[in-house]
Amino acid sequence: LLEGYQSGATPNPDVMCNREIKFGAFLDYAIDQGFDSVATGHYARLDPTAATPSILEGADPNKDQSYFLALMKPKQIAHAVFPVGHLLKPDLRKRALEAGLPNASKKDSQGICFIGNIKMADFLREYVPDRPGPILRAEDDKMLGEHRGLHYFTIGQRKGIGVPSNTDNKNYVVVGKDKDRNALLISFEGRNAPKLYSDSCEISNISLQGDPLPERCRIECKVRYRDPRVPIEYQQTGDGKASIKFEDSQRALAIGQIMALYDGPKLLGGGVYTQIN
Structure with missing residues (x-):
């Protein structure tokens, strides 16, 4: 995380935390202790019809968090449980109120969990000169x-x-x-602002959650969290890298952030922006 910021990139710690911590070190610990799975509150679903473990978008389009799971590995998905992914957020709050849970009306969490109650700029100031x-x-x-x-x-x-x-x-x-x-x-701000809108990009460190993609294909992606899926042309360039072309120019893509790949609501995987064109 800190190396990324020092190099001028904009890392996505949430995505990395899910792969390396929640479904990485913590999942390994849980299995060592005799547990089979790890359940989280992500608004995402598992596809019950898939032959191999597959992630689907959450039922609530306003809260879907499948994007943050884009770099998970198949063996991690096999031990994942998303018990609230089929619910809408208002319905979940209603259930929590009816059950008398003390956090039923708590505001949605924001920021990075592992740095605590501190602004990102203040956190960076402590570690990056x-x-x-x-x-x-x-x-x-x-x-x-x-x-x-x-x-x-x-x-x-x-x-x-x-x-x-x-x-x-x-x-x-x-x-x-x-x-x-x-x-x-x-x-x-505006469509004519230099470098703000991009027609294509390069991604690397691609992690796929199922079968390999064709060398060249048309699929969809989310360029960032909360953005809708958009059609793209995906072209493998070797060594875990791909060239991406957009049908419509995309705003404010940042090196170090994550592109999530989709086939409809099914999450295919993701990669890290390494070049913006």
């Missing part, structure tokens, strides 16, 4: 300000940039990070 650099307008490299470190920002970010807009109707957005110059690149 500040490295100030220029904030440049992407169109012409005009200097607009100074940042404390590229690791505090992600592509598509609009708040907390530190550069006020000089118009009433437009806001600045982060469109890139120039590691060679240690520069944060920003532009006004």
Whole structure:
């Protein structure tokens, strides 16, 4: 996680936590203690009709969390149980209230569980040294300000940039990070903002949960959590890598984040963004 931020990427700790901790170290410990499975509160389902363990989107489209399970391995899925994946969130809260559970009305959890009740920026400040650099307008490299470190920002970010807009109707957005110059690149939000929208990308460290995909095929993906599935052309390029082409340009893809691959509601696997075009 920290190495990713130090390199200028935007890691997804939730996805890695599920694979390495919940269904990694913790699952191994549970099996050693004689248990068969690990149950979590993810809004996802297991496909009862599949010949091999397969994950489906959760029944609640507003809460579906299958995206966060994209890098799980088949042997991990075989020991997973998702008891609330078939429920809608309001129905689950109603059941919890009827059962008298003290957390029935608790707000949805946010943030990263293992860092505790602390903002991500404050957490990073403890472990990643500040490295100030220029904030440049992407169109012409005009200097607009100074940042404390590229690791505090992600592509598509609009708040907390530190550069006020000089118009009433437009806001600045982060469109890139120039590691060679240690520069944060920003532009006004819009379809014409340089580098903000992408027609294609490269992913690596691909993890598939079932049979291998054809070398070239048309499937779907979610470019980030809560985004809808979109059609893509998937082209294997070898060594766990693939080239992705979108039918429609996608906004604010960030190196280090996760692309989840789907066949309809069925989760196929996922990979890590390594190049955005």
